[in-house]
Amino acid sequence: MFSKILVCSDGSEEAIKAAQSAAELAKKFNSTVVLINVFTPTPGPMPFVGAPEAVSYNQMAVDADEVQEAVERRTGRVFDEAGIPYQTRRELGHPVDRIVSVAEEEKADLIVMGSRGLGGFQRFLLGSVSDGVLHHAHCPVLIVR
Numbered sequence: 001m002f003s004k005i006l007v008c009s010d011g012s013e014e015a016i017k018a019a020q021s022a023a024e025l026a027k028k029f030n031s032t033v034v035l036i037n038v039f040t041p042t043p044g045p046m047p048f049v050g051a052p053e054a055v056s057y058n059q060m061a062v063d064a065d066e067v068q069e070a071v072e073r074r075t076g077r078v079f080d081e082a083g084i085p086y087q088t089r090r091e092l093g094h095p096v097d098r099i100v101s102v103a104e105e106e107k108a109d110l111i112v113m114g115s116r117g118l119g120g121f122q123r124f125l126l127g128s129v130s131d132g133v134l135h136h137a138h139c140p141v142l143i144v145r
């Protein structure tokens with residue numbers, strides 16, 4: 001039934017919990033697992049007046065790589081411990097857009113994510129990323145809480 005599961009992680013406790021559910025499902029359904037993290041580059045302040053633009057672009061790439069590697073390590077541990085192989089996707093852009101597009105591209109038949117993540121306001125039941133994916137995804141979405 002679920003032959004390919006796209007697991008979304010921002011490295012938060014909630015995402016790790018979601019990954020644990022995904023690992024159990026993957027075991028039951030013998031699913032392929034793809035782990036996705038989306039890094040959103042934000043225009044920071046120009047470090048120095050007159051600094052070549054390439055410097056800040058390079059720095060952005062380094063930041064993205066560091067963050068995404070850490071998220072992969074943290075989330076991947078769940079699958080390593082469960083003995084489930086997985087692929088990783090490091091994406092740049094808007095999390096909802098990238099998650100929905102990659103789910104289609106990968107022909108995932110289930111998206112698994114947390115109800116909340118790293119940021120946001122506690123008074124909301126759902127974070128904006130899980131809310132957006134739930135609205136726009138073309139496949140079933142499991143939101144773990």
Ligand SMILES: Nc1ncnc2c1ncn2[C@@H]1O[C@H](COP(=O)(O)OP(=O)(O)O)[C@@H](O)[C@H]1O
Pocket residue numbers: 008009010012014015018036037038039095112113114115116117118119120121126127128129130131
């Ligand atoms: N940048 C991201 N890349 C991949 N998955 C993400 C990203 N941001 C959030 N998610 C997924 O969406 C879930 C909900 O997070 P989010 O909607 O951002 O809530 P919050 O507003 O509390 O941060 C997370 O547990 C994670 O599974």
Ligand SMILES: [Mg+2]
Pocket residue numbers: 010117118119120127129
């Ligand atoms: Mg968030």
